[in-house]
Amino acid sequence: MNSPVKNLGDMRERPLSSNVPLVLTIVVPCYNEEEVFPDCLLRLRQVLSQLRENGKISERSCLLFVDDGSRDQTWQLISAAHRRYDDVHGLKLSRNRGHQRALWAGLEHADSDITVSIDADLQDDIQVIGKMVDAYLSGKDIVYGVRENRDTDTVFKRNTALCFYKLMKILGVNQIENHADFRLLSARALKSLLSYTEENIYIRGLVPLVGFQTEQVFYSRGSRLAGESKYPLRKMLGLALEGITSLSITPLRIIAFTGFAISLLSFLTAIYALAEKILGSTVEGWTSVMIAIFFLGGIQMLSIGIIGEYIGKVYLEVKHRPKYIVDEYLQ
Numbered sequence: 001m002n003s004p005v006k007n008l009g010d011m012r013e014r015p016l017s018s019n020v021p022l023v024l025t026i027v028v029p030c031y032n033e034e035e036v037f038p039d040c041l042l043r044l045r046q047v048l049s050q051l052r053e054n055g056k057i058s059e060r061s062c063l064l065f066v067d068d069g070s071r072d073q074t075w076q077l078i079s080a081a082h083r084r085y086d087d088v089h090g091l092k093l094s095r096n097r098g099h100q101r102a103l104w105a106g107l108e109h110a111d112s113d114i115t116v117s118i119d120a121d122l123q124d125d126i127q128v129i130g131k132m133v134d135a136y137l138s139g140k141d142i143v144y145g146v147r148e149n150r151d152t153d154t155v156f157k158r159n160t161a162l163c164f165y166k167l168m169k170i171l172g173v174n175q176i177e178n179h180a181d182f183r184l185l186s187a188r189a190l191k192s193l194l195s196y197t198e199e200n201i202y203i204r205g206l207v208p209l210v211g212f213q214t215e216q217v218f219y220s221r222g223s224r225l226a227g228e229s230k231y232p233l234r235k236m237l238g239l240a241l242e243g244i245t246s247l248s249i250t251p252l253r254i255i256a257f258t259g260f261a262i263s264l265l266s267f268l269t270a271i272y273a274l275a276e277k278i279l280g281s282t283v284e285g286w287t288s289v290m291i292a293i294f295f296l297g298g299i300q301m302l303s304i305g306i307i308g309e310y311i312g313k314v315y316l317e318v319k320h321r322p323k324y325i326v327d328e329y330l331q
């Protein structure tokens with residue numbers, strides 16, 4: 001996986017040029033999802049059988065549930081489903097590592113022609129999976145599921161998401177707006193994605209870097225089937241920070257630029273202050289000194305903080321720590 005990916009053209013040939021049905025793996029990260037799991041399992045298996053009946057995917061297609069260190073009964077439910085159905089596989093991580101890593105773990109264990117990743121709460125429209133497969137068959141390697149509306153999200157979530165996409169765009173990170181982690185990847189797109197070896201991952205920002213032919217399929221996003229969001233504000237901010245600092249160095253440039261502008265300003269101020277002194281009109285000066293100290297102190301601390309964030313990232317990256325550890329794999 002670590003060597004640069006070369007000539008992946010031939011990886012596409014089999015599914016496109018023959019009538020052998022595709023093997024599809026649907027990867028579902030789950031964290032404390034005992035409430036939605038039974039429904040999720042039922043509905044996704046229905047989608048698989050529909051696609052099998054239409055002759056689009058092979059009998060070997062399967063569901064891969066990744067348990068991201070849940071503390072509830074999620075893993076017990078996954079193992080029970082695995083015992084009962086041949087097409088249900090389970091991967092248990094040794095502890096909670098977050099949505100992105102859980103998804104990555106699932107993608108690394110998927111061995112198929114195409115993979116579709118989707119959240120366990122099925123807020124994304126599973127009927128769109130068929131359209132994704134069609135897009136793959138027409139030659140696309142990456143098919144993004146894109147929400148047409150966010151009516152079912154809270155006002156807070158809708159607005160924070162909007163601000164985040166705008167900010168990311170300004171910072172030069174290319175990502176598909178209103179697309180979460182509901183997407184289809186061909187085997188070669190997946191292989192290319194997995195060749196990005198960084199430890200801090202923001203999958204949504206990495207996929208567009210892969211290239212190949214892409215397409216978007218639109219759907220309207222529903223509410224969670226059951227349970228509550230596993231993305232509290234803290235995790236959302238973490239994801240945003242991860243996305244920005246792992247894909248953009250613009251904040252470092254902004255610091256450099258601000259530093260330059262402020263230095264220029266203080267140079268001019270110094271000339272002004274000296275001129276005032278020479279002209280004999282001395283000023284009390286306390287207020288301006290206080291303002292200057294606070295202003296510069298603030299800017300400096302902010303700048304050091306941002307630089308620290310990047311250094312921290314380098315520190316974590318050079319350790320080459322594993323993104324996740326597998327506790328159990330039910331194949």
Ligand code: UDP
Nearest residue numbers: 029030031068098099102119120229230231
């Ligand atoms: N998830 C995970 N690990 C975590 C948090 C979430 O695997 O630490 C999974 C969760 O089970 C779900 C998906 O990531 O399948 C998205 O989470 P959620 O639906 O709660 O996020 P939201 O839709 O509220 O953004």
Ligand code: MG
Nearest residue numbers: 119121123224
């Ligand atoms: Mg959700």
